[in-house]
Amino acid sequence: MASVFEVLAEPRRREILDLLRDGERPVGDLVRRLHMTQPAVSKHLRVLRAAGLVEVRQDAQRRWYRLRPEPLTEIDTWLEPYRRMWSASLDALERHLDAMEER
Template sequence: MASTFAVLADPHRREILDVLRAGERPVNDLVDWLALTQPAVSKHLRVLREAGLVEVRRDAQRRLYRLRAEPLAEVDAWLAPYRRMWERSLDALEERLDGMDG
């Protein structure tokens, strides 16, 4: 799991994952979207692929990348207790604000 967090620490990698949520894309689309060089995007894709967050398939001369959401379930599970804490805090704030109406 630490490697997933390390991979997600980079904002360009998170942006690549955001783009890939809509479906698979060739490298050139990602280069245009991110306004980075092709070698830089390829480097980020390699890191994401090694972490299991994206997978690639060949289509003739193109390589198409797509998101693999399964590794993100680890991150979601780790965040779950914090999410519950935030929800309790927000519920307490809502109760306090409702009590101020009268």
């Protein structure tokens, strides 16, 4: 398991990241919200940590996980040339609609 793309392929891991957008959370909180077993969540967190997408802060027995969005830039930059392509076609659609409007 290496690339950010593979890490995000798992829907559960995307859910975890989505939850962490609201701020740090302990593992048990994620377990409850995702309706999955604690070991499963811990495993996903391990993968996310290895990818640099989350970091941990320990507080007694609790481990608070926090989001680190930086590695997602890799996806964003890969997407960049494609984004130009579809925005071009959307622009074309828009011009077309505008032209329809004018008549």
